[in-house]
Amino acid sequence: MHIPDGFLATPVWATLDVAAAPAVVYLTRRAQRTLEENKVPLLGVLGAFVFAAQMINFPVGPGTTGHLVGGALLAFTLGPAPASVVMVAILAIQALVFQDGGVLALGANIINMAIVGVLAGYLPFHIWGETRWRRFSLFAGGALSVLVSACLALAELLISGVRMPVSVLSISLALFAVSALLEGAITLAVMQALERIQPKTVRHPQPGGSPVLAFIGLTAVLLATVGVLFAAGGPDGIEKILNLHPASLHSTFLRQASAGILGLVLIYVACLVIGRVAGRPRSL
């Protein structure tokens, strides 16, 4: 879900922009290092593929079709850091050229879809990709990438005070769940097709790193997201979060800001942890 400008509260979009900038720089450098040689054409062309792939219709039922989002697929074929870089490029072009997502909100959209979404999608594959649960990990990766990024977006909107009664919230979550399952199914189907057509493009993650730490990281992300969602659900959301804070913070602005920042710092740290674990160099 691309968040347009005008939806997020100033402390939220500003914090996310500030958080996203060094993360993008770090991921860009990491992507350059992990690719065998300068692979600008490969990333660019596959980014164009993901864009174009959104036009291919997948039948979901009578008259309805869905489409691929692509973050997990990119992670499975390129690795998480290059996949993030491609997603950042896609989001930037979508925002600038198609006004799909805001410019000030780019930091939020990048964190949701290009960073957390890609990492969450890659994690099951990293853990189970080489085991007999491989097919499940492909499906779960696709589903998680969409689900986590959508929930994060929702959380950010709620923190910003966008009105969302429980009924609307439930419908949104149900829709997210459906999109997530669809993305999982499409991702799995395409990966299986690729394994037949061009097996060399599919990665084989080396087992290693610490699954425990990765689990903790992912759980932290999920808990933070779900926690924010529940706490913020409904018009009293902001007040509920604020009750966790010491009374010394008087100004409303500061309260909102610190509530937002606290949740997001938690998520950001979790992402860094996951990133370190998933990206640790393998011993061959």
Added chain:
Amino acid sequence: MRHVVVDCWARGSSLLHRRDPRAKIVALLVFLIALATTSRGLPLFACGLLLLLVAALLWARLPVWGALVRAGIVLPFSAVFAIVSWLAGDPARGASLLIKSYLSALAVLLVISTTPLPVLLRGLEGMGVPHFLLDVGQFLYRYFFVISEEAQRMNQAAAARAASSWQWAVGQRFRASAGALGVLFARSYARAEDIHRAMLARGFQGRFLLLDATRFRRADLLFTAFASLAPVVLRIALDRVSA
């Protein structure tokens, strides 16, 4: 395709088109931030900003009505949330969502309609964004149309083979679409290898060397100053008047 029209607009030659992309980026950011940080007096401020944008569209010799309509792409999404806000008893927030999202989209549309994307990306390079990321963006944009055409052809071919009854066909069509995506991916991957070979064949050493970027001239400085000050001055003036 929708973008072809905007691409055409971007190739104009008005004074606004000729400004340095960095000047336009700075002006855009100031505009967006001024809009985003306003909560009191939003309707009046929004009218002022709309007038600024329309004036800029006229200066750029772009079709004003066409641009206003195109920026409406963001309205369906905002309208949903606006209606929910209104029903939840907060119509002011609903209006704010609609106004801010629309004006932001219009401002971004103005910039992209007066600056071809490759030029805009080069401008960002001069502002500290990692060049690897921007190079990926350039290639993405360059090959988006090529691969979209391939995707469209595959879509048509798949549709031509689709069975009429959907019950048993959903699974098959799903697999067929996945197969089509797999083939498209493989072709894109192969194309990337072709491109890489073509780059090596002309002596590529690892870095993209560029012809000289545009220089930041005095006209660009004047434009940046004026375009950045306008929303700020407007905001301060409105605050004074309403106080």
Added chain:
Amino acid sequence: MSPLIEVRGLRYRYEDGTVGLNGVDFRLEPGESVALLGPNGSGKTTFALHLNGLLRGEGSIQICGLPVEKQNLPAIRRKVGMVFQDSDSQLFMPTVVEDVAFGLLNLGMDSAGALAKARAALETVGMSAAETRAPYHLSAGEKKRVAIAGILAMEPEILVLDEPTTFLDPLGHRSLAELLAQLPQSKILITHDSRLAAALCNRAVFFEAGQVSAEGPVDMIVARFGWDLAWERSKLRS
């Protein structure tokens, strides 16, 4: 005079193990133009990709006396200008003039010099008006011309063209043939168009299954292998 290209015993295997080239000998003398004919998959393109070191096989290849080895590649890639079959994969820069200048900048030329030479090359192929256009907006014939300009700008001694008339209509064929006829460089032309081969080349080499089956004058090779697009209508009807 020493040959421009001398290939002896070239062998190459693809990643999956199948044989691509099975011992190919080839010579290109200065001033000659040679057509590479043969069925799809016979190794013509694979052979061509060895000439500027994009593929590495066994055997010896010398370009203007330089063996194709890592340290010679920059010089060799300047001498051998390759025009690929798919122009979209060759024109990868955002605008025409940036693409034509790409090779020149890689050679270390400064911006002003590269721009001037790029413009001259565009003039040679008749595409000066398209300087600031994006490659996506060009027709197949225009893209091919710009691709050729990008190669000409580097002042190669040998032009290798892989099926240049693919995607072109008959008018495009003719206008490309006229352009190529004017270029003074020695040419290696991979093509299925026997008339283009006859018009531009002194001799032809026929590839089959990774080997050279025969070589000789273009007309003789075409007649011997039936490599002409024309056929008798009566034979079809019976």
